[in-house]
Every structure is written in C-alpha cells, then in structure tokens.
Amino acid sequence: MYDVVIIGCGIVGAATAYELSKYRLKVLILEAENDVSMGATKANSAILHAGFDPEPGTLMAKLNVEGAVRAKELCQKLSVHYHQIGSLVAAFSKEELAVIQELYARGLKNGVSELQMVDKEELLEMEPGLSHRALGALYAPTAAVVNPWELCLALTETAVVNGVELSLNNKVKEISRRESGYQITAEKGIYQTKYVFNAAGVYSDAVHNMVAEPDFEIVPSRGEYYLLDKSEGSVVSHIIFQCPSNVGKGVLVSPTVHGNLIVGPNAEEVSKTELGSGMDTGNTVKGLRQVSELAKKTVPDLNLRQSIRNFSGIRANSTKKDFIIQEAAPGFIDLAGIKSPGLTSAPAIALYGIRLLEQSIGRTFQLKAQSTDTREKIVFQELTIEEKNKLIQKDSSYGRVICRCEMITEGEIRAAVHSAVVPASVDGIKRRCNAGMGRCQGGFCGPRVVEILADELGKSPLEILQDHTSSYVLTEATKGGLEHV
Incomplete structure (x- = not known):
C-alpha cells in the first residue's frame, strides 16, 4: 500500500x-x-x-x-541552468499600448515586482534589433529563461x-x-x-x-518553434513578447540558457487521439511560415536560415x-x-x-x-582550468570530448547514464548533459553516444533507442560488425 x-x-x-x-x-x-x-x-x-x-x-x-x-x-x-534576463512586451499601435498598460496594472495587482513601462527610445536602446515601428514596451526584470x-x-x-x-x-x-x-x-x-x-x-x-x-x-494546442544556432544568440538580450491575444502570448524571440535563440510558437488546436502516434507533434510548412512572419514583425532582420532544429510542443x-x-x-x-x-x-x-x-x-x-x-x-565547460585538470587526473574520460558542438565529454555522458533516473535513449542522454544539442544535432557524436550508452547499460547497440519506445537507432549489423558502431 x-x-x-x-x-x-x-x-x-x-x-x-x-x-x-x-x-x-x-x-x-x-x-x-x-x-x-x-x-x-x-x-x-x-x-x-x-x-x-x-x-x-x-x-x-x-x-x-x-x-x-x-x-x-x-x-x-x-x-x-537559469538566467534572469527580463522580458519585454512590445507594442506596435496605440491599441497595443493600451494593452500593455493594462498588463502593467494587472501585474501590480498580482504582486509582480520591478515592473516598468518603457518608451520607444528606451526600448530601442535596450534592444537595438527590434523593429523601429515599436512604440514602447512593458519591462519585467524578474522574468527568466x-x-x-x-x-x-x-x-x-x-x-x-x-x-x-x-x-x-x-x-x-x-x-x-x-x-x-x-x-x-x-x-x-x-x-x-x-x-x-x-x-x-x-x-x-x-x-x-x-x-x-x-x-x-x-483541448490540446500545438505550438511550433525554430531553434537557431548560437551565432544568432545575441540578436536580442531579453525575452521579447508580442501583445497577448485570445490564442496565447504571441510569437516570442528569446535567448536560451545555452546561448541559442528560440522563436515561436504559433497555436493550433490538434486532435488528442493522434498524439500517441506523434502525428500531431511534428512541424508543418504552414505553421513555420506563420511563426516566421509573426516573429519578423518584432525582429525584422531575424535570420531563420540559421535554424538548427524545428520542433513543436503540446499545451x-x-x-x-x-x-x-x-x-x-x-x-x-x-x-x-x-x-x-x-x-x-x-x-x-x-x-x-x-x-x-x-x-x-x-x-x-x-x-x-x-x-x-x-x-x-558536473558541467565540464563551466569549470576552471584548474578544476578541469584535477577532474581529468581523477577520471581521464573527462578529457575526451564526444560532442564537439557543445563540448560535452565522455565523463559527463557516462555520469548521466548513472544518474538517479537512468536514461533509456540517446535523447535521454541529450536531455541530461546536452550532448547532441548543438549545430550538427548529434550528427557527429550520435554513434559514440550509442556506443557509450550500450556499454554502460550492458546492452547491444541494436537495443539502444533514439527517444520513445521502439525508436531504435540501428536495425542490424553492417559489414563492419557491431564492434565498429
């Protein structure tokens, strides 16, 4: 019981x-x-x-x-990982200025601290990449990623x-x-x-x-996103919202804790009966085009060609x-x-x-x-040189970089396998230590992660999953044999 x-x-x-x-x-x-x-x-x-x-x-x-x-x-x-970078709700018309003024009053009633209204000049000084059509914004310094x-x-x-x-x-x-x-x-x-x-x-x-x-x-709602390369991570320095509507808080543009830029989401009601098959958690041309058009209202020079991944989430x-x-x-x-x-x-x-x-x-x-x-x-890249050297002397696997995009070491991947909640897949490793989250999205490090995961779990590489149950990475041995996977 x-x-x-x-x-x-x-x-x-x-x-x-x-x-x-x-x-x-x-x-x-x-x-x-x-x-x-x-x-x-x-x-x-x-x-x-x-x-x-x-x-x-x-x-x-x-x-x-x-x-x-x-x-x-x-x-x-x-x-x-947590970064308190603050948020801005940008207004592009007199009507939207009235909306953010209402949000300001609402925030005060809710007990939000440090809220400020900023005019156009202050806004563009804070975020030079924003559209010059913006008239002002609501600034919330306590918002974070x-x-x-x-x-x-x-x-x-x-x-x-x-x-x-x-x-x-x-x-x-x-x-x-x-x-x-x-x-x-x-x-x-x-x-x-x-x-x-x-x-x-x-x-x-x-x-x-x-x-x-x-x-x-x-009533599930799908939202589609772009995740941009770290080369675009400094396009804005705050979370940039559009004025909220009855379908949500609008398309945002925001830095992530890892230095990328996230753009999205749209909002589309989906069928719950299809969620189990994954059919309604993919991306669509229509949805991504909508996100692109709306985001560029806020940040006109947004370079979506630097997207390293598209994904969608269900609310x-x-x-x-x-x-x-x-x-x-x-x-x-x-x-x-x-x-x-x-x-x-x-x-x-x-x-x-x-x-x-x-x-x-x-x-x-x-x-x-x-x-x-x-x-x-342990996040190896966040250690000092002295701490890194000391750790490598103790465990040499921390001296071997597996994910070159994110500079994730073999030691971090092996430690992730032995965490209190054991990962069942390559993406499970990704969520625990960020291996495969970079520009190539696991293109280079993926095979090594499979190998390490199989070794630590005592499994054949043929048993290793990409993510969900039955999403096997490999189906059979090739001419090189599994020892060369």
Missing part, C-alpha cells in the same frame, strides 16, 4: 514528487513514457514568466508569482534519492475506489494507494473521469480558463489544465496541491528527520 501515487512525471508531477519526498510517506510515480519530462515539459518556450499576464484573483496569478520565486530557488539548489527538462529531471532525481519510486513505461489504464483509498491498474501491475495526484497533462481529463463525473476537457489547454487544482474525489487531487504559465507555476502548484490534500484529510504530513533538497552536477 502506497501513501501517494502521482500519475505523470512532467514538471508538475516532478515538483509534487520532490515536495512529497520530504515527508514520511511511501510515494510512487507512474509515468506512461520511458523517461520523465516527455510531454509539454520538454517542448515549450523555456520561460519563467514574471506574472503580469494572468487575471488577478485566479490561481494562475497567485501561483505564477509564487512559482517564479520558488523556481529560482530550486534552480540554484539543484544546479539547473530556464532549462525545463533539466529542472524536471533534477526534481525527479532528488525525489528518487529521497526514496520516491519511479515506474516508467507504466501507463494507467483504470482506477477504482476502495475503502482504504484507490486501486490503480497500470500496464506493469496493480497498485493500492491512499491518495492520488493526477498530473497526467493532456490526458488528465481521462484520468479524472476514471474516478469522478466529467468536469473539464483538455494542455482546457475548457476552463484557470488551472484546475481540485479534489475530484476523496483524497484524489487534480493538477490539471496546466497551460502557460505552468512551467513557472509548477513549484507552487505542488505545494498548493499538497496543502489541499492535507486540508481534506484533516492532518499534516510528518517531515522526515533528514532529506536531500540539493543536487550537484
């Missing part, structure tokens, strides 16, 4: 596991995919929003502002170190009420638990409906305007409809959901005498 089962291990499920791992509880995470952060968490704008956009009085407003503060603290504790899957992994790894169990490739099929809680039937077995957190992302409505009457529907939009954080049934907490600013809000959502459960059961959970709330991670 588990005390708590968390369904889903995106950023919300991971944050919830991290917080619960501090208590004297037996906790299990059930994740349908072969790794954590495989849904919206790994494919988004990677922005920690300041909190001026949500309607005052909503959960989104409250948890955005609280989450931004908490996320900054967590990134420092867990060695997660982050590595979203790294944060999700760090939270999950720390939770696992603290005793939380993680079961991957274990999709929930059925949930039934029991006198003592719930019985969950999943692909790998049947589990008994007192309490449940539903953090199933785009499938959170289906999970909710297993225990309660339908109350909301998730878990719902039929309700606010986050859905509620007790759907006794001891069953929905953490659903977590659209933007979900990444920012996740640390606060986790705490809010736990307090909601404690209120429901009429008691507070007992803290452990000891638990880990920090994580150390």
